[in-house]
Amino acid sequence: MPTLAPMSTLILETRKLTKEFKGFTAVDAVDLQVQRGHIHALIGPNGAGKTTCFNLLTKFLIPTRGSILFNGIDITGEKPAQIARRGVIRSFQISAVFPHLTVLENVRIGLQRFTGTSYHFWRGLTGLKTLDDRALALLELVDLRDAAGLRAADLPYGRKRALEIATTMAMEPELMLLDEPTQGMGHEDVDRVTALIKRVAQGRTVLMVEHNMKVISSIADRITVLARGAVLAEGDYATVSRHPAVLEAYMGSDSTELQGAHG
Ligand SMILES: Nc1ncnc2c1ncn2[C@@H]1O[C@H](COP(=O)(O)OP(=O)(O)OP(=O)(O)O)[C@@H](O)[C@H]1O
Numbered sequence: 149m150p151t152l153a154p155m156s157t158l159i160l161e162t163r164k165l166t167k168e169f170k171g172f173t174a175v176d177a178v179d180l181q182v183q184r185g186h187i188h189a190l191i192g193p194n195g196a197g198k199t200t201c202f203n204l205l206t207k208f209l210i211p212t213r214g215s216i217l218f219n220g221i222d223i224t225g226e227k228p229a230q231i232a233r234r235g236v237i238r239s240f241q242i243s244a245v246f247p248h249l250t251v252l253e254n255v256r257i258g259l260q261r262f263t264g265t266s267y268h269f270w271r272g273l274t275g276l277k278t279l280d281d282r283a284l285a286l287l288e289l290v291d292l293r294d295a296a297g298l299r300a301a302d303l304p305y306g307r308k309r310a311l312e313i314a315t316t317m318a319m320e321p322e323l324m325l326l327d328e329p330t331q332g333m334g335h336e337d338v339d340r341v342t343a344l345i346k347r348v349a350q351g352r353t354v355l356m357v358e359h360n361m362k363v364i365s366s367i368a369d370r371i372t373v374l375a376r377g378a379v380l381a382e383g384d385y386a387t388v389s390r391h392p393a394v395l396e397a398y399m400g401s402d403s404t405e406l407q408g409a410h411g
């Protein structure tokens with residue numbers, strides 16, 4: 149019988165994680181600690197190193213120094229596919245949406261990819277039915293049940309993103325990474341996707357880069373502020389939004405989101 153390792157409250161940890169590009173330090177000795185079950189936001193002015201940090205976590209980039217631990221296991225040397233198999237899934241990257249296929253077919257492919265079954269392999273009616281049931285349940289979760297038969301290309305932008313979240317969910321992520329999930333959306337879609345993230349975060353962990361402070365203040369359990377590659381502050385929204393260094397860092401950029409959140 150396999151024995152389960154004791155579950156720590158930390159799902160993800162980085163230790164002195166560093167990325168240099170030709171002498172320029174984009175991520176500078178970052179110690180990140182993400183609690184299991186949290187929605188954890190990574191914020192900071194433009195160029196702070198947020199996306200680079202994400203790219204290190206998902207192995208799109210190799211760190212110059214430092215380490216990454218997932219569930220207490222050092223995954224610094226692992227490849228993107230290995231990380232994905234462990235349940236670290238990044239949305240809007242791994243889960244591409246096929247525009248010419250229907251919404252339902254897209255989610256079904258996500259499920260088949262996860263179970264390792266080729267799309268072209270006929271599994272018999274029973275197998276497909278089960279797959280369809282699961283796909284429909286995922287569509288229900290992201291409010292796309294009524295759009296199941298539409299071509300993905302015909303979905304409005306905000307609902308396309310909901311579909312991307314559904315295809316990510318098909319891979320049963322334990323830790324879901326979202327890089328600016330509300331980027332480019334009108335406020336109605338922003339509210340929808342915010343509620344959606346909150347819903348899909350049930351029973352899993354979400355680490356998200358987000359510029360919209362209203363989104364962060366409404367769903368983030370914990371926030372890490374990066375500036376010039378380093379951690380500037382950490383805490384809940386109330387703590388971080390009043391932090392003098394954070395206010396200064398945002399003032400020094402062209403960003404006004406921090407003030408915008410109070411309006
Ligand atoms: N491949 C690269 N080569 C050289 N420099 C890079 C590379 N990728 C990122 N950088 C630099 O590293 C810094 C951090 O970039 P990064 O994209 O991580 O910032 P960010 O916090 O995601 O910013 P934004 O809010 O604009 O998305 C920037 O100064 C950027 O120019």
Ligand SMILES: [Mg+2]
Pocket residue numbers: 198199200
């Ligand atoms: Mg970025």
